[in-house]
Amino acid sequence: MEPQRYPHRICVFGGTGFVGSHLLRRLAADRHHLRVVTRNPERHRDLSVLPSLEMTEADISSPRGLDEALEGIDVVINLVGILNERGRDGKGFSRVHVDFPRRLVEACLSKGIPRLLHMSALGADSAYGTSHYQRTKGEGENVVHSAAGIRVTSFRPSVIFGPGDSFFNRFAELLRRTPGIFPLACPQARFAPVYVGDVAEAYARAIDNARTYGQRYELCGPHAYTLQQLVEYTAQASELKRKVVGLNDFLSRMQATLLERVPGKPFSKDNYLSMQRDNVCDGPFPEIFGITPASVESIVPTYLGKRDQRTHLIRLRSRHR
Structure with missing residues (x-):
């Protein structure tokens, strides 16, 4: 594992959700400078107590809002996702899981941001996924990994559990x-639930590990x-x-x-x-992270x-x- 270089300036999209709140606390412990993008900063005052955390109000559906959110950033983490859409035709899933990652990659390239960590899902498969959710998660994963000039790592967790979970x-x-x-x-x-603390730890340890560049990791519990x-x-x-x-x-x-x-x-x-x-995963928790899953x-x-x-x-x- 290459030496870690702290601190980074990290922008987290989806940082106010279940996984995001745990991940932010883990990254704050490593003294990264954190920026969380939200439309309603007042709803998430609990996160403002974290050191070096900046809550930014922005409309990431617009190119200008996305560019402003990424100003001065060198690492991006995308946790944005939905389990259900308002309609039933898959378009809602596509907007969140495919269109947003595509716009995010374009913004990263225009800003010269070299590092992206992306939340996918176990079962993500653009061609053979059994649901709109799985297929669009697979499409979005392929979009970020096809971006030349960005070092991408994606994670495919099973259902994630922990305090505040939705399972x-x-x-x-x-x-x-x-x-x-x-x-x-x-x-x-069948499921192999994975602890949110272990997911957050995997993200934290991947940031500066060159061996994770270009990789897609399945994350499951024991x-x-x-x-x-x-x-x-x-x-x-x-x-x-x-x-x-x-x-x-x-x-x-x-x-x-x-x-x-x-x-x-x-x-x-x-x-x-x-x-x-x-x-369920095809193998154990990725050895590269040195984590014994809870x-x-x-x-x-x-x-x-x-x-x-x-x-x-x-x-x-x-x-x-």
Whole structure:
């Protein structure tokens, strides 16, 4: 690993979200100068306490706003992404996952910014992705890696968990609202949840590591589970007595059709299609980062409930990756 050169001037897009807030704290510990781009700085005052952090109000949908956000920057991190779109034709996904990375790369080239770290997703595949989400994530990944003159590293995490996540916390909230029986679509879909702290650490360690240039890294936790195992565990960690009933394929599709019309889209056809492919890595956590990934059992009980549920989840585990 080449010597690290601190500090950098880093602009983080999507820095006010779940992963972004954890990553900013990790980068602040390394004394980088940080710039976070947002349309509503007042909503994110909690981040302003971080040293060397600048909150910039900008409209990144305009070329001028993007150029202003990148003034004086030498590293860019793109965390911008959506799990659902307002429509159902894929255009919303394309605007966020493909068009924005393309404009970001063009802006980086015009500013002479040499380094870009990009958030993709496990299963991203422009040609064979099973959903709009996966295909557009793959297209965006290809866009940034095809940019000559920029040293790009992209990350493909499985579902990311940790305090404030939208996976375990979301299911916990849905379980609270559904007393008795909880119908679960795609119960046998498999995931290898990865801890947000490990994702943030991988980003931090990649910035100055020349061996990561041009690479695409899959990030997974140490074990794989079915969705039903994870939801049952969520109920127990939250101290909720619920019977999780897995739906067959027909009923899973029907649930997606109904729930994508509910405000907030708790589940959509595109989500259903994404879960037709297992969300697990082909290998262990990339050795280059020197990280031993944290398990679900060691982290989730600290923010979902008081009781330690590790033993139960180990018993539920069907198999490791």
